[in-house]
Amino acid sequence: MATKVVSDAVCTYCGCLCDDIEVLVQDGKIVDVRHACILGTSRFFDYLRPERMVKPLIRVDGELKETSIDEAVKKAAEILAKAERPLLYGWSMAGCEAHQVGIELAEEIGAVIDDTTSVCHGPSVIALQEVGISTCTLGEVKNRADLVIYWGSNPMQAHPRHMSRYTVYPRGFFRERGWRDRVLVVIDVRKTDTAKLATRFLQVEPNGDYELISALRLAVNGNKIPEKVAGVPREEIEKLAEIMKSCHFGAIFFGLGVTSSAGKNRNIDNVLSLVRDLGAYTKFVIFPMRGHYNVTGFGQVLTWETGFPFAVDFSRNYPRYNPGETTAVDVLLREEADAALIVASDPAAHFPRKAVEHLAKIPVITIEPFRSLTTQYATVAIPSAITGIEVEGTAYRMDHVPLRLHKVVEPPEGRLPDREILKMILEHVRALKTGAGQA
DSSP, X not given: OOEEEEEEEOOOSBTTOOOOEEEEEETTEEEEEESOOHHHHHHHTGGGOTTBOOSOEEEETTEEEEOOHHHHHHHXXXXXXXXXXXXXXEOTTSOHHHHHHHHHHHHHHTOEEEEGGGGTXXXXXXXXXXXXXXXXXXXXXXXXXXXXEEESOOHHHHSTTHHHHTSSSSOOSSOTTGGGGOEEEEEESSOOTTGGGOSEEEEOOTTOHHHHHHHHHHHHTTOOOOSEETTEEHHHHHHHHHHHHHOSEEEEEEOHHHHSSTTTHHHHHHHHHHHHHHTTTSEEEEEEOOXXXXXXXXXXXXXXXXXXXXXXXXXXXXXXXXXXXXXXXXXHHTTOOSEEEEESOOGGGTSOHHHHHHHTTSOEEEEOSBOOTGGGGOSEEEOBOOXXXXXXXXXXXXXXXXXXXXXXXXXXXXXXXXXXXXXXHHHHHHHHHHTTTOO
């Protein structure tokens, strides 16, 4: 049996992008994965899932029928070329190379292009544009941080190796004893698995994050606060403020528990300002805990190309950005979109019901390795190879560090990278618009 070990493979499950994975391949199939967490291991074996699409599909008389890649691409291009208000959505589970082609396609057809940021860390992106952010790499946190705070996030469940690779447990250059040299604080509405490991746990009332952040800012700056704020006693708040001011290097990691509670981006404005206040006393940094493995990468590529990080509208032949108007959910709720291209995402499983109802009424094209709820609505469904397993590519870790994704196994016959599929669609769209596609 032909056996090889792919060293330093990159796990494409979450925003940690762990790059120390070893994958054992025998006869062209993955048989073992080392060093990855249980979620990462499942990601490497995903390509064997029974939901994997075999051939492109086109809806004929209400049913999806198998077709060739050329016919599927041609049909997709016809739909997009005719659309007056197309929506291009997804991208967070695709490589940066696909992002670049997708943005070019969006500009060509005057589309709205958006990714999963608009339904998760959109408030974080809006806030850091308004306030600015004090941050660094995860390597610096590993080597320097003696105080780590997880606020509204539960890495033990969502990012299982975050604490062991980057924050609490690894031995760093200035933290040679690992967890013995660090203080772990967790702030959440319930006692999570991460909170059970914490040195200190503050249980905040639901939707009380803004008030607690404000109280911490007051305490950090030596002002009086009420006896209890958002369910947390004054003594606990003042103690935490003192710990934050006296640490050598502190890091806050916040999740959707903060961005999705009442206040939204104003919560993030406030916590970014808290970190700025702490800069008068010590070194402090802050990070959003990004979920999908390349959601950060899409924001980077879109910002290079347009100046905006998500929800960009090309309908006027130049990029416009107005979250609440140009975000995918809003375009669907207003029933403006008359066609949609969904790449590496499943909005039908996650969007509000009325948005999905409109999605079901319009032509939908999906580029995705697996069958999903969205493919059930699709007019055209094109299976793609899996980036980071069957195709090389580039992705950005949650701290904006770019990493090269390795190819581990060969894709199934006929399965193309999503970037190649998008290039084919773009070429057909241009041919149709110039009249060369009229045969």
